[in-house]
Amino acid sequence: MEQKAYEELKARIFDSIWRNLDPLEEEIENNEALPYDKLFPLLREMGAFGLRIPEEYGGLGLTVSQYIDIIAEFSKIQGGIRVVVHVHNSMASALSKIANEEQKRAVLPGCAVGEKSVAFALTEPDHGTGLDLGTTATREGDHFIINGRKHLITNSDFASHFIVFAKTKADKSEDSVSAILVERDTPGFTIEALPETMGCKGGEHGVLTFENVRVPVTNLLGEEGKGVYQLEEALEISRLYIAATSLGTAERAFDLSVEFAKERKTFGKPIGERQAIQRYIAEMGIDIYALRNMIKDAAKKWDSGKRIPAEASMCKQFGLEAVGRVTDRALLVFGGIGYTRKYPIERLYRDARLNWLEEGPPTIQYMVAAREFLKGYRWEE
Numbered sequence: 001m002e003q004k005a006y007e008e009l010k011a012r013i014f015d016s017i018w019r020n021l022d023p024l025e026e027e028i029e030n031n032e033a034l035p036y037d038k039l040f041p042l043l044r045e046m047g048a049f050g051l052r053i054p055e056e057y058g059g060l061g062l063t064v065s066q067y068i069d070i071i072a073e074f075s076k077i078q079g080g081i082r083v084v085v086h087v088h089n090s091m092a093s094a095l096s097k098i099a100n101e102e103q104k105r106a107v108l109p110g111c112a113v114g115e116k117s118v119a120f121a122l123t124e125p126d127h128g129t130g131l132d133l134g135t136t137a138t139r140e141g142d143h144f145i146i147n148g149r150k151h152l153i154t155n156s157d158f159a160s161h162f163i164v165f166a167k168t169k170a171d172k173s174e175d176s177v178s179a180i181l182v183e184r185d186t187p188g189f190t191i192e193a194l195p196e197t198m199g200c201k202g203g204e205h206g207v208l209t210f211e212n213v214r215v216p217v218t219n220l221l222g223e224e225g226k227g228v229y230q231l232e233e234a235l236e237i238s239r240l241y242i243a244a245t246s247l248g249t250a251e252r253a254f255d256l257s258v259e260f261a262k263e264r265k266t267f268g269k270p271i272g273e274r275q276a277i278q279r280y281i282a283e284m285g286i287d288i289y290a291l292r293n294m295i296k297d298a299a300k301k302w303d304s305g306k307r308i309p310a311e312a313s314m315c316k317q318f319g320l321e322a323v324g325r326v327t328d329r330a331l332l333v334f335g336g337i338g339y340t341r342k343y344p345i346e347r348l349y350r351d352a353r354l355n356w357l358e359e360g361p362p363t364i365q366y367m368v369a370a371r372e373f374l375k376g377y378r379w380e381e
């Protein structure tokens, strides 16, 4: 999107985030449910469902550098809302890369206006991820027959389509996994809810069961057996979005801490005048400054057409460590009152914990970054 139009859009979205969405926090945290009847019209009005969808399919076509600032702002308010927006945009943008023209025309315009949504079905309760998947898609004439189980699948309560990763070959070879688009109401496909999460409350991360689910072979996304490569590309950019989420949550905890340190007085002086508190504030600032610049650099590289597996995993890993330290320090600045719901600090602390898990735990980020370095990769300007 052209820069001037983007700045206007960003100002409108930021205004709506704080004026319309932030006030929903208490209701969501109390009910542990997102009020979709209020939330969806607001998100549609802001254009939040079309942020990362190309303009030719009715979306806003933001670059990654542009989107980063917006998803970071969403991560300052109640986390369940951020999760809906993040997963919707990540998956619609992944589909716009891996689907054929007919598949894109069928799904993306609906996604851009929030009438359809694509969820990502990879993780399994009975198997590991990638080549270890247990879900199978067996060819029978013009159909795949899908069997297996997935869990923790975000937006499963409203998604119209699911990108399902399944084994199209029985062995563990590199070309044994394929990505297949499955529509919500396909016979044999059932969805159940999981118990509520620690943070980012409200959204659903369901259990999907596939029992002899017949899907036309035309629903194959890209080439058969290329699922692992598609997965790596989709997760690469999604990891950068999680880093931006860490940034937003950390910035909110930082801003609240700075304010509090100026107001809270002990022994006749604001606690911000104590060196111990100043050190916490300075440490938070260092983490945020470093993270912001890492993300900006990686986003710029992606927007210029480069692949960024090492940068994305480093940003994701540094981001979760940074937001962990910052929300921890924020609790120390606030003292006991920070542990109560009087301030959003305890929620930011809980919401941030999801960043350890989404798009792969730390072990995976270390593995991806180390693999790139051992292959000879070095960062460049």
Ligand SMILES: Cc1cc2nc3c(=O)[nH]c(=O)nc-3n(C[C@H](O)[C@H](O)[C@H](O)COP(=O)(O)OP(=O)(O)OC[C@H]3O[C@@H](n4cnc5c(N)ncnc54)[C@H](O)[C@@H]3O)c2cc1C
Binding pocket: 087, 119, 120, 121, 122, 123, 124, 128, 129, 151, 152, 153, 154, 155, 197, 205, 354, 357, 358, 359, 360, 361, 362, 363, 364
């Ligand atoms: C709120 C929420 C939303 C989510 N949304 C989605 C979604 O929309 N779609 C989706 O597909 N998934 C989703 N997930 C799943 C998430 O991506 C996974 O939970 C995460 O990647 C970890 O995988 P796992 O749960 O299978 O853990 P496991 O693979 O069981 O790992 C458990 C621990 O063992 C370690 N481990 C596992 N295997 C190895 C190994 N070979 N070597 C060394 N260490 C290992 C891991 O690092 C981890 O510490 C979501 C999770 C949460 C909590």
